[in-house]
Amino acid sequence: MWGLGGLTYYESKGRGQNPIPRVQSGRGTSTYVPEFNVNSTIIVVIRDAQLQNVVNALLDSTSTGLAGEGKIFVSDVEDAVDIGSRRRGEDQV
Numbered sequence: 001m002w003g004l005g006g007l008t009y010y011e012s013k014g015r016g017q018n019p020i021p022r023v024q025s026g027r028g029t030s031t032y033v034p035e036f037n038v039n040s041t042i043i044v045v046i047r048d049a050q051l052q053n054v055v056n057a058l059l060d061s062t063s064t065g066l067a068g069e070g071k072i073f074v075s076d077v078e079d080a081v082d083i084g085s086r087r088r089g090e091d092q093v
């Protein structure tokens with residue numbers, strides 16, 4: 001997938017600027033407004049050379065052009081350490 005060695009995915013809850021939708025509960029006889037929206041969080045660590053390809057692949061596969069679809073955050077990673085081998089550096093990504 002996208003030429004990645006791996007990724008971390010988990011379901012998360014959060015609150016953005018969009019209104020929270022009302023949810024039907026039980027047999028549909030009542031509704032409630034949840035405190036948070038259910039979201040997906042994906043974490044990938046990649047080499048700098050892969051950045052634009054991965055960002056474009058994420059945008060192409062997830063964006064519908066609607067507000068509130070989420071964010072992609074890009075940050076630097078100072079080092080990577082393989083716990084088993086104790087090797088360090090970019091080759092561990």
